[in-house]
Amino acid sequence: MRTGQMKRTSYLAAVPLLFLAIAEAPAADPPRSGHPVFDRAVELVTDNFHDEAALDEFVEAVRREIDDPASPVNAKSAPDRVGEAxxxxxxxxxxxxxGHFEPDTIEYFELIDIFRFAIRDEMRRLFPPEGEVSYPGIGMIARPQNGARFVSDVYDGSPADRAGILVGDEVLSVDGAPYHEIESFSDKVAKPVEIELRRRAGAEPITLEVKVERLKPLPTFEKAIAESAEMTTRDGRKIGYIRLWTLAARHSMGVVAEALAEGKLKDADGLVLDLRGRWGGGSSDAAELFVGDTPSFRLIPRKGEDVLANVRWRRPVVAIIDEGSRSGLEVFAYALKVNGIPLVGARTAGALLAGRGYLLPDDSLLEVAVSDAVLEENTRLEGAGVEPDLPVPFSLPYAAGNDPQRDAAIEEMRRILARG
Structure with missing residues (x-):
């Protein structure tokens, strides 16, 4: 059977996997520390966490924290460190x-936008006047490793992308000061900053100038998905590529469908679909674009332009996965795998629960897993993930923009197309 055209399998009811809200009967009152932020976090977990059997150990951990004189919940001199507790x-x-997320991280703003419906009554207060989430930044994520910080993600089409920052670059400073995700760019929107980087181990630093923008998380993801689309040619065959940064944005799959049906990728002979995302979310039936049975069709009005009503991709597909493929993107990967579509890269995150966001009294964000998720035949991906068919390791430090997983996926597609 041709790749991407094997059996069609239903795999989970279409529910949002990142922001499902479940009403549960409240648990018994947990121990209290007297610290309002900590106590509210504990209360929300005990009332809403999906696995009641796990709460005994959680409550014991709470008691140990409260009984520890050195804990931030007891240290009057360090109330701002309650996040550690x-x-x-x-x-x-x-x-x-x-998880617990504070407004000095990009994760906070991205998750606030994803969970916006759950905290809709607070959005205008948090982000006046219209309640639109935004933060000052350049579209770059850097994560710590081996005592340094390395660029792990550069959002396609972002200021960081346009400035030439590459995945694997070591971040040394911003305007001569240590790098902080939000603080480094605060009060600098529409202004250039100088980012000092090291591209190779032991090499002399380089400095790039990047203009800071006020980024809206979900629109930034939609733009990044669209901007990631590109075509390459191997043996005379056209291979398309697109990266699905998240399913949580409203138009994530619409952007992919448009690129395939009438955009940059419409003439591709095969597609490399990159599921190495930032967040999951979205509807769990998103993979239907590639494995669904319903036909493609468009609506043709008497006047005006045709409208795409249903897009189905019937040509070969290879997907890339890694630990960034989580939640809804793992269901996506699982659906592709059971339909015979090759997966290249590394095991997915094994993070398939349904989460909900709650604001704490200090306006930090608490995410709580409010529901388990089980696929067909009692398959659970939580803690297990989806294994690639073709394992390809990736080393982040000083990668200099090289991407062996993407290269391997393109080569796999080349082989598929060569077989006809």
Whole structure:
């Protein structure tokens, strides 16, 4: 059977996997520290966490934290470190879609936008006057490794992308000061900053000038998906590529469908679909674009332009996965795999629970896993993930923009097309 044209399999009811809200009966009152932020976080977990059996260990962790004189919940001199205590007790749950996020991180703003419906009554207060989430930045994510920070993601079409920042670059400073995700760019919107980077181990630093923008998370993702689309040619055959940064944006799959049906990728002989995302979310039936049975069609009005009503991609597909493929993107990867579409890269995150966001009294964000997710035949991806058919390791430090997983996926597609 031709790749991408094997059996069609239903795999999960179409529910949003990142921001499902479940009403549960409240649990017994948990221990209290007297710190309003910590106590509210504990209360929300005990009332809403999906696995009641895990709460005994959680409550014990809370008691240990409260009884520890050195804990931030007891240290009058360090009330701003309460996040450390919250992180400690959350770790006892050993589950995905559980976390505490403060407004000095990009994660906070991206998740606030994803969970905007759950906290809709607070949006105008948090982001006046219209309640539109935004933050000052350049479209770059850097993560710590081996005592340094390396660029792990550059959003396509972002200021960082246009300036030539590459995945694997070591971030040394911004305007001569240590790098911080938000603080480095605060009060600098529409202004250039100088970012000092090291591209190769032991090499002399380089400095790039990047203009700071006020980024809206979900529109930034939609733009990045569209901007990632490109075509390459191998052995005379056209291979398309597009990166699905998240399913959580309203038009994520619409952007992909448009690129395939009438955009940059419409003439591709085969497609490399990059599922190495930033967040999952979205509807769990998103993979229907590639494995669904319903036919493609468009609406043709008497006057005006045709409208795409249903897009189905019937040509070969190879997908790339790694630990950034999580939540809804893992269901996507699973659906492709059971339909015979090759997966290249590394095991997915194993993070398939449904989360909901809650604001705490200090306006930090608490994510709680409010529902388990089980696929067909009692398959659970939480803690297990989806394994690639073709494992390809990727080393982040000093990658200099090289991407062996993408290269391997393109080569796999070349082989598929060569077989006819």
């Amino acid at each position: 919250i992180d400690t007790v959350l770790a006892s749950l050993d589950a995905s879609h559980v």
